[in-house]
Amino acid sequence: MASKPKKQIIHEAAVRLFxxxxxxxTSMRDLADAVNLKASSLYNHISSKExxxxxxxxxxxxxxxxxxxxxxxxxxxxxEKVEALLRLHIRAATGDAASVMAFNDEWRHLSNPLLGxxxxxxxxxxxxxxxxxxxxxxxxxxxxxxxxIALHTIFSSIRWLHDWFQPGKxxxxxxxxxxxxxxxxxxxxxxxx
Amino acid sequence: MASKPKKQIIHEAAVRLFxxxxxxxTSMRDLADAVNLKASSLYNHISSKExxxxxxxxxxxxxxxxxxxxxxxxxxxxxEKVEALLRLHIRAATGDAASVMAFNDEWRHLSNPLLGxxxxxxxxxxxxxxxxxxxxxxxxxxxxxxxxIALHTIFSSIRWLHDWFQPGKxxxxxxxxxxxxxxxxxxxxxxxx
Numbered sequence: 001m002a003s004k005p006k007k008q009i010i011h012e013a014a015v016r017l018f019x020x021x022x023x024x025x026t027s028m029r030d031l032a033d034a035v036n037l038k039a040s041s042l043y044n045h046i047s048s049k050e051x052x053x054x055x056x057x058x059x060x061x062x063x064x065x066x067x068x069x070x071x072x073x074x075x076x077x078x079x080e081k082v083e084a085l086l087r088l089h090i091r092a093a094t095g096d097a098a099s100v101m102a103f104n105d106e107w108r109h110l111s112n113p114l115l116g117x118x119x120x121x122x123x124x125x126x127x128x129x130x131x132x133x134x135x136x137x138x139x140x141x142x143x144x145x146x147x148x149i150a151l152h153t154i155f156s157s158i159r160w161l162h163d164w165f166q167p168g169k170x171x172x173x174x175x176x177x178x179x180x181x182x183x184x185x186x187x188x189x190x191x192x193x
Numbered sequence: 194m195a196s197k198p199k200k201q202i203i204h205e206a207a208v209r210l211f212x213x214x215x216x217x218x219t220s221m222r223d224l225a226d227a228v229n230l231k232a233s234s235l236y237n238h239i240s241s242k243e244x245x246x247x248x249x250x251x252x253x254x255x256x257x258x259x260x261x262x263x264x265x266x267x268x269x270x271x272x273e274k275v276e277a278l279l280r281l282h283i284r285a286a287t288g289d290a291a292s293v294m295a296f297n298d299e300w301r302h303l304s305n306p307l308l309g310x311x312x313x314x315x316x317x318x319x320x321x322x323x324x325x326x327x328x329x330x331x332x333x334x335x336x337x338x339x340x341x342i343a344l345h346t347i348f349s350s351i352r353w354l355h356d357w358f359q360p361g362k363x364x365x366x367x368x369x370x371x372x373x374x375x376x377x378x379x380x381x382x383x384x385x386x
Contacts, residue, residue, distance in 0.1 A: 143379065146364065149372045152357060157350030164345060171339065179342045186336065187380025 006045050010035050014052040015098040023053060023106040053106060054114055060103040061121040063092065068128050078136025079189060085129060086154065086181050093161035094173040100162045126151065136188070143190045154184055199238050203228050207245040208291040216246060216299040246299060247307055253296040254314040256285065261321050271329025272382060278322060279347065279374050286354035287366040293355045319344065329381070336383045347377055 013034040017026045032039040067088040071081050133147040206227040210219045225235040260281040264274050326340040
């Protein structure tokens with residue numbers, strides 16, 4: 001088996017440290033210790049902990065934007081599109097918990113211009129999600145809920161899964177996904193659906 | 194108008210500081226500055242910042258447990274009981290944002306035995322909420338969703354309101370409450386309700 005590239009090993013260790021200690025409390029020294037390097041050698045691989053944070057945040061942002069692009073291109077009702085987006089969020093949370101956790105909580109530590117770029121991607125994603133919610137409201141597929149409230153409720157309602165879900169426990173990732181989708185999709189649906 | 198007791202002023206300033214800087218980064222000196230006291234005088238009113246954190250956490254825990262007691266004593270279906278609990282959570286978030294924020298995020302900084310006592314209250318509340326969800330599932334009032342998933346989804350789905358809601362903006366607290374209740378209550382409801 002080929003060994004992992006050093007950069008990937010450093011990246012994964014950083015995600016675990018950011019999750020366990022928080023970004024601010026994690027030092028380059030901690031990161032060097034976690035991957036058995038001297039701090040001076042670590043700088044041969046990455047220039048700063050912010051570089052790692054940047055990679056986590058932008059990789060995740062692009063993962064969600066790529067998913068959004070696929071959903072927008074789908075033939076289907078707004079209900080089906082929202083369901084597909086719910087599944088995207090839930091699979092990220094159950095499949096790559098540490099990375100999503102760092103992405104949820106730690107992006108505020110980016111400095112400009114990265115912070116501004118990241119926030120623009122985030123804003124773009126939210127606007128496109130809102131547009132789908134609005135379309136569903138106007139088509140009478142959803143009940144009367146302010147789209148911005150539906151959006152925040154959806155985003156927030158999933159923000160425990162990455163912390164709670166453990167593969168091999170009572171419920172599989174697929175079961176968890178079905179139950180959460182059921183609750184949020186049907187909460188949005190108009191009675192006549 | 195009678196002036197507020199000094200302890201209440203200190204308490205409110207601490208809640209704002211914990212919210213803005215986080216509990217760990219807040220010093221007794223910050224708190225003294227915020228209420229225009231010398232650090233040495235502050236100790237005449239409170240013994241530590243943990244004392245203030247303890248008050249916030251336990252006041253909130255008892256607020257939710259008192260609400261649970263009322264709901265358990267209600268005549269009504271599980272759907273009505275869950276709706277009443279949803280309203281309790283939403284009103285806390287829109288009515289006392291700073292305090293709820295400190296309660297949501299900062300209780301982990303309590304030290305034992307307070308931490309253990311607080312976690313026992315929290316566990317008690319969750320078990321009683323789960324019992325109501327289980328009763329609703331068994332009575333066929335709710336759709337098939339694992340009660341533990343419904344519980345976490347409900348708790349989590351409200352955990353943006355305290356940060357987002359501002360009185361006097363487009364939506365009133367009552368409107369926000371109706372929309373969030375609609376989405377979560379109806380997401381839980383069986384189709385035949």
